[in-house]
Amino acid sequence: MDAVTAPVREISYADALHEAMRQAMAADERVFLLGEDIGVYGGAFQVTRDLVHEFGEARVIDTPIAELGAAGIAVGAALAGGRPILEFQFSDFATLAMEPIVNQAAKISYMLGGRARVPLVIRLPSGSGTGAAAQHSQSLEAWFAHVPGLKVVQPATPHDAKGLLLAALDDPNPVLIFEHKLLYKAKGYVPEAPYRVPIGKAALRRPGRDITIVATGIMVQRALEAAGVLAESGHEAEVIDLRSLRPLDGETLIASVARTTRLLVVHEAVKSFGIGAEIAALIAESEAFDRLDAPIRRLGGAECPIPYNPVLERAAVPQVDDIVAAASALIERGE
């Protein structure tokens, strides 16, 4: 809510991440950055720009193009007392580094009986909309949310981008931050002083009584726009920004759906076996099940890779009018 009501210093999502890293590096010399072209180049999305000039090449490390090795190095550094922030240039490239993330970082604390920890932060620019085609546009967050030992967040606002990144740095566990590329330029209220947004808590972005729309990442903005349109026809949609996928804030979701009696989940990732499935299942298993006045509905990416052609690309992921249509159908069906 703060993003709506608080006094205003508006900066972009990219600047919020930049500020969080800058403040963390100034406060804790163990914190350092590892990634491709994050130094003089400033990162493919300019999120780390100039940090190398302020903190030097020893703490803003351009790696060779070697995602598997870089991720393993980040795990080892964290294990030995460092506080690495690893940037994948595109989340798609994490497909080269699943081994150290999933077999090592996620499991070391457990496999060693709690005698070691891997405080590692991984930043993953993801999503479509840039015309970069199938290998630079994926939304793979569901893979990581399926892995015990990892924490997974998906900030939808500049405020949460900063607060979740700082919270991730405090966390003694590996935390993955999925950042949607189209959000980097989005502006919003961001307090200058460091603050934390708790990992594992969803945010109520708009209260409503007729339907609960649960959205993540870029879809939060679209869901809010859709809620505005729905309001014109007298339908009050409640919009919840999931923020954290693992741990998942089941309480908030169940309470909301029990109240509104309808659920629409919206994410950009491919619909089938996506995170919307877990949310739908969670509700279908919960006490909210008996309160449902309509079937649950999911909107997700089309069952295809992201195409290059911009018209097709847009058609491959949910848009505002898709959300409006799906929500209206559920509300009417329930009436």
Next chain:
Amino acid sequence: MDAVTAPVREISYADALHEAMRQAMAADERVFLLGEDIGVYGGAFQVTRDLVHEFGEARVIDTPIAELGAAGIAVGAALAGGRPILEFQFSDFATLAMEPIVNQAAKISYMLGGRARVPLVIRLPSGSGTGAAAQHSQSLEAWFAHVPGLKVVQPATPHDAKGLLLAALDDPNPVLIFEHKLLYKAKGYVPEAPYRVPIGKAALRRPGRDITIVATGIMVQRALEAAGVLAESGHEAEVIDLRSLRPLDGETLIASVARTTRLLVVHEAVKSFGIGAEIAALIAESEAFDRLDAPIRRLGGAECPIPYNPVLERAAVPQVDDIVAAASALIERGE
């Protein structure tokens, strides 16, 4: 059903896979095997034993320990007209090869506008129960089921192991076969002559009217045992073996649940964000939703890595009594 009613030549799951590969290699010289220790050693689970003696080292290729390269090589060979069958020694090691599987094999047909195809079969021994601990016991099938362009099957019987492997070899797309290690020694009816089991069709293993239990892999056997126990207290459970995760046989599932009005999904993989979530969501979105007399219930792996200690290991995944308890609760609740 065939596994139950047909005449009997009973062989093991491992032998069924072996026979399928042997018949395919004899029938089509383009078919070859690629993997670690699949030659003289016969594969970690002896599934490829002796094939190198029959077909030679040119068609049963021991790779160095290099999963990423081997998977990429398999993709390239398939693209250029070969018919590789790639064996990962443990499915956990596919974490090193997500890039060629997900970015290349799954997307090439689409990215190239249908002008190329990748007929690739990948075998992945998976699951827990062998005391091999966290890095040799995972069930990661949900990751692949989330990727358009891939097909994913999980045979639960020797009959389906052979039939699905032969169907996968006929398929012009990449097909992943998840084989549970504890099933390799399981015996069942397997016709000697080559046959195909269609990819994308679930199998009704036991008809029943009170509840639908959807299970995969090793859990199918446990679900059938649970159904036997339930029958003693007069509860008739219908057991469906999913067999194929992508494509998913929604029709069969929806029809069954609409009839029984109750759904229990059981898999070994970690429960949250697992394949059970997709099945629960599919039903919660379907016309069967209105027929449900009880909330949907999922049983899956505990939210932790697989531990080494055998008692803990057993406790980490659903067992027969867990299934009986969950099903009974749903049935009573509905009554």
Next chain:
Amino acid sequence: MDLPISDAPPAPSADEAGTALRLMLLIRGFEEAAEAAYMRGTIHGTMHLSIGQEATAVGICLGLRPTDLITSTHRGHGHCIAKGADVALMFAELSGKEAGYCRGRGGSMHIADIGSGNLGANGIVGGGIAIATGAALALRQQKRDDLVVCFFGDGASNEGVFHEALNMAALWKLPVVFVCENNKYGMSVSTERSMAVPDVAGRAAAYGMASARVDGNDVRAVRAAAFTAFARARAGAGPSLIEAETYRIRGHSRSDRNRYRTREEIDLWKSRDPIARFERHCLDEGLLDAERIDALRAAAVAEIEAAIGFADAAPSPDPATLAANVYAEAPEAA
């Protein structure tokens, strides 16, 4: 083991010289036109231009047969043209049109022309290295004496797949030739800052593989190294690694601010332009005269203009076909 360039090919004939120059001019023209179209807004997304690197793509592909295969990279327009693609269908692809090589689904980073033996560009750095190796394995299984050329960059040589695939290619003596276009940078990171050794060719020793380092801006030097490597591959003597030293004149992609290199360095390399250099050679050696060269230039310009016209006029894909070709149909069905 050094690749013996002793048994080099005969010097290019006038015809071959004409072909080489024509292709280099066509690549240069294509890149400049694509850049202009991007500015105009008729091409979106991003693109990686190979201006200044034309001699490598052409010098390698001159010695290839139509039935030989190549795997290309994100910087692949030159490879695609050199292997024999139609620039009109390429421009249509970059314009996202249904008539494009990938029906507008792939774009610059996934452009491919299976018909002329190009298995495709790749959005993943190093993504083509193992694919090329596997294709070579398939060719050998098919008892063909064709080979596969694998293009990749200096940055890609730091990826693990380079190590895994080159080891297997050498171990199994596969008919594949690895061609590293060393343009000094992987995006913003110079080879000095990304590699613990001065050159990529030296890494071939870790696989007992023959290698050579050549001037990538000299189409004749590249052609000579390729000639030897191809002969070895076709004879079953195994893979080779050719490192071609060249330079990318433009930024890495459309969003590059060149913060990591100097104007002087760029100007120095501009003075080594591979096209001007080869033209000079052809004139000096009397291989081609000025009129012929002018005619080739004019033809390239005309071909590119026709390509742009074709692409602009071509229809976009029908959104109803969004999910077409996610899965290939069974040959039976097809």
Next chain:
Amino acid sequence: MDLPISDAPPAPSADEAGTALRLMLLIRGFEEAAEAAYMRGTIHGTMHLSIGQEATAVGICLGLRPTDLITSTHRGHGHCIAKGADVALMFAELSGKEAGYCRGRGGSMHIADIGSGNLGANGIVGGGIAIATGAALALRQQKRDDLVVCFFGDGASNEGVFHEALNMAALWKLPVVFVCENNKYGMSVSTERSMAVPDVAGRAAAYGMASARVDGNDVRAVRAAAFTAFARARAGAGPSLIEAETYRIRGHSRSDRNRYRTREEIDLWKSRDPIARFERHCLDEGLLDAERIDALRAAAVAEIEAAIGFADAAPSPDPATLAANVYAEAPEAA
């Protein structure tokens, strides 16, 4: 670049020789006891024994400080003991007991002893290579002059992570020493069938890294190479690669049928037993006398027997704690 063994260490003192022999005997005793317990059924799952390779683990760890770190492998019992772990807590771990180093959650493939600087065995071949490199980066950031030793096998040197991590370690001159235990096989595949070159040490040249190939069954030769590599690492001169030639006497794991090697080969290597060999040396040089050696043997036997007794008597984990330690608690909270 060859690792200069010129500035080798002084010959081991009687004390050091005693320590070396004690550790090798303890490792041998542990492996044999673990094997027997597996047969008895008190240890389940699988295990990878290092019988015959004791001299490498010991020769390397002799020169390490308690504050130095190591990353180990699936064949890691020897590394763990040589770095200073308590065999009782190790045996308890292999027995799946709460008192084990990993509270029975890790077992043989994940055994670790953070206290003595062992960051852990690894179930993933090559899984420790980048972790060791990253740990070395952290040590340097902490301005410590400690170093990290990374153990891995010949088979692991074919994994891409070997290439990526060694390149970065050399590029950044990190205090890490890569120790390849070349026992001729990666499971069933010989180095001749898995590597296109005869040795792993030669691959260091691809990273401009110093390297040495030593007799891994000669604890003194291993110790000497380590001495030089450690001095370089602590002095900031960068990483080294030591290849120790040795042999695995037992099968790869409990399920190995030895189909891929000959009895003769195994017998040949049995005749090169590193323990018998070092005992002979100590007697010849008068470093240790027969009584001392017998005493060390007896002590090792007693220590192992005590360990087995401890492990057998120790309680199993409480099933209610199944999901404990999946996540570490915040230091604040802890």
